[in-house]
């Protein structure tokens with residue numbers, strides 16, 4: 001019989017959406033639905049599948065090393081982590097945008113290519129955008145959350161962050177100044193798994209495509 005295919009799912013909203021999607025193609029994992037459980041790994045014995053939840057930024061790591069064959073994680077994390085994995089499918093949910101945001105007054109700093117301070121949870125994406133797309137020298141300040149505080153307390157001139165509904169920006173007097181790229185949930189695959197389990201993985205991808 002087949003070996004287990006292992007999935008690493010980014011914890012939280014994305015994981016729930018992913019399990020909903022899998023259910024539509026008959027892949028269920030009942031024990032994963034118990035909200036009170038502290039269990040980390042869930043198994044579907046009939047289908048020979050294993051699932052585990054991980055912090056988003058760790059998902060590409062598990063997949064690169066082959067600890068998981070397949071991962072589901074945001075495009076933001078894939079770009080930031082830069083791991084050796086194949087991105088095989090855009091799942092279409094978790095849609096949002098990576099943007100340069102700040103007060104309206106910061107717009108001229110961007111236009112004049114001034115040396116600015118950029119706060120972000122995504123230093124790799126921010127550096128890449130300003131260096132390669134804008135040819136602008138910046139100072140990066142790495143934050144771990146509530147990045148919108150940066151310009152409010154004058155830690156930074158602008159931020160590079162995820163914008164979904166835009167309400168966090170609106171409620172804090174900030175706006176989108178430039179769009180870096182669109183984001184959504186993606187499926188990634190370990191390159192060796194792709195070779196060894198081509199048929200199973202391709203079949204899974206095709207079945208998911210029919211319900212997207």
Ligand code: PRP
Pocket residue numbers: 121144145146147148161162163164165166167168169
């Ligand atoms: C994300 C993101 C923004 C916010 C955008 O933060 O970093 O702060 O959501 O959503 P909106 O456009 O719908 O307001 P998250 O809630 O993940 O927490 P964090 O600030 O700790 O990163």
